[in-house]
Amino acid sequence: MNTVDAYNPGSLAVQARVGVRDLADHVGRSIGAGIKPVAAAFLELQPMLVLGAAAQDGHVWSSLLTGAPGFVKATGPTRISIAGGVPPGDPLEAAFDTATPIGTLALDPRTRRRMRLNGTALPSHRGLAVEAEQVFANCPKYLQKRELYGAEPGARAGAARRGRALSPDQERFVRAADTFFVATSAPDGVDASHRGGFPGFVRVVSPTELSWLDYPGNSMFLTLGNLEADGRAGLLFLDWSTGDTLQVSGAARTEFGPEGRATYLRIQQIVETEGASPLRWSAPDYSPANPPLDEGAQW
Numbered sequence: 045m046n047t048v049d050a051y052n053p054g055s056l057a058v059q060a061r062v063g064v065r066d067l068a069d070h071v072g073r074s075i076g077a078g079i080k081p082v083a084a085a086f087l088e089l090q091p092m093l094v095l096g097a098a099a100q101d102g103h104v105w106s107s108l109l110t111g112a113p114g115f116v117k118a119t120g121p122t123r124i125s126i127a128g129g130v131p132p133g134d135p136l137e138a139a140f141d142t143a144t145p146i147g148t149l150a151l152d153p154r155t156r157r158r159m160r161l162n163g164t165a166l167p168s169h170r171g172l173a174v175e176a177e178q179v180f181a182n183c184p185k186y187l188q189k190r191e192l193y194g195a196e197p198g199a200r201a202g203a204a205r206r207g208r209a210l211s212p213d214q215e216r217f218v219r220a221a222d223t224f225f226v227a228t229s230a231p232d233g234v235d236a237s238h239r240g241g242f243p244g245f246v247r248v249v250s251p252t253e254l255s256w257l258d259y260p261g262n263s264m265f266l267t268l269g270n271l272e273a274d275g276r277a278g279l280l281f282l283d284w285s286t287g288d289t290l291q292v293s294g295a296a297r298t299e300f301g302p303e304g305r306a307t308y309l310r311i312q313q314i315v316e317t318e319g320a321s322p323l324r325w326s327a328p329d330y331s332p333a334n335p336p337l338d339e340g341a342q343w
Contacts, residue, residue, distance in 0.1 A: 050075040050178070052232045055269025061300065064263040071262050075180045077122055083159055083179060084118035087150055091115075091192065091323055093126065096147035096227025096236035096278060097139050097165070103293040103313055105135040106227040106236060106280035110195075110321050116150065122176045124148075124161065129171035133204040135291060135315055140165050140172055147227055147236035148174065153284075153325060154192060156184035162233055177233065186240035186259060188222050188328035190284060195322040199287065202318035209251040214316060217281060217290050218246050218254065222328055225280040228270035228296075235266045241334050249308070254279070258298065258305035259335060268305070271296050277309055284328075287321035290314070
């Protein structure tokens with residue numbers, strides 16, 4: 045895969061606008077289609093996986109899957125298997141009846157390591173099989189370190205609560221977040237990524253709009269490139285101590301200014317699930333890369 049193939053026109057346009065095309069070409073050489081042994085070993089150690097895809101109604105969502113280590117594993121040089129598939133009640137539950145573009149993110153807070161694998165998902169006897177088209181690792185920037193206490197014995201997810209505007213409690217959920225996951229779509233596929241910062245780095249503009257700054261990263265601009273080409277996005281917020289999740293789907297835009305970039309998401313659908321994850325994590329050891337919050341300067 046050459047670096048031009050690694051990026052869609054949206055990403056190339058953002059890279060050019062920001063002036064990082066040469067750097068992006070260099071970084072893009074890390075994107076391949078094969079799953080190396082070290083990547084396969086990393087996947088088999090993970091108790092969770094984030095999926096990004098479009099539901100049957102076209103809305104893009106970011107969803108959390110969990111299981112005993114080994115529930116995600118490489119079954120070939122370009123294929124992974126995910127046991128169990130998407131849990132009942134999740135917005136993506138019926139998304140994978142046929143071949144479907146998908147983005148996946150394996151993130152390990154214990155080691156601040158993460159790996160992205162994008163491709164096409166197919167139903168399988170085990171759950172899902174994903175044929176990889178892009179496989180690459182990311183640096184640990186903005187990733188909070190956490191210890192895994194274990195899984196809640198006999199934990200069962202509550203019923204999914206749906207809405208179109210954030211409740212006051214959901215607004216507090218978002219403001220308290222130091223991490224969220226974001227899925228975006230473009231004509232060439234879907235990508236799942238991570239954003240992190242100190243609590244408050246996501247701003248609740250209103251019950252139907254969120255905003256966050258785009259911190260300096262690897263210069264690929266895969267997320268902003270997809271938003272440039274498509275605009276659909278799905279966010280996943282996780283309460284690491286209780287397993288509660290808040291999923292938000294909507295339309296996003298990025299504003300470019302002399303002091304940086306800010307993304308705004310207009311909320312269209314919301315799904316909140318109590319105890320969606322049985323995993324229980326420690327309080328965070330914040331990333332040393334997190335920029336300090338300065339309301340006056342940022343917003």
